[in-house]
Amino acid sequence: MTISTTTHLNFRGNAREALGFYQSVFGGELTAFSYEQANAVQRPEEADQVIWGQxxxxxxxxxxxxxxxxxxxxxxxxxPVFVSVRGDDEGEIRGYWEKLIEGGTVVQDLGPAGWSSLYGMVRAGSG
Structure with a gap:
């Protein structure tokens, strides 16, 4: 199996603009889901903001x-940044996850999400 990593940038209200910029530079496909589309709106003024985009x-x-x-x-x-680790073998990804959470803080447990069969967030202990 091969894995890949993806830089994940965090913004406060202008993620869609940043994604548009990167698309204008590198081309390709821009995909963005809003908090409203994910049924995760906490504040009405944030409904159109990006909960997940790439x-x-x-x-x-x-x-x-x-x-x-x-x-x-x-x-x-x-x-300012996350690193997204992706692969097609759930067992291997779970193995990486277990290593990543050692000494870290789990922000979101590893599990299914609307955009991925496995999704989790961990804040590294050394970062």
Whole structure:
């Protein structure tokens, strides 16, 4: 099996604009789901903001982005990036997950999501 990593950028209200910029530079497909589409609206003014988005190009460029909701503390210099690990073997991904959570803090348990059969978030202990 092969794995890939994807840079995941965090914004406060302008993730769609950033994704559009990357698409304009690298081409490819832009996919974005809003908080409203995910039935996850906490504040009406955030309904159209991006809960999950990405640009993928034929050349291999890939970037993800999302808008951190106002209910969460956010500072552009504190958690500016995630790394997304993807693969097609659930057992192997779960093995990586177990290693990633050692000494880290689980933000979202690993499980199914609307955009992936397995999704989780962990804040690394060393970061």
């Amino acid at each position: 640009v993928t190009s034929e050349a291999g460029f890939r970037v993800m982005a999302y808008d951190v909701p106002a209910s969460l503390a956010w500072d552009a210099g504190v958690i």
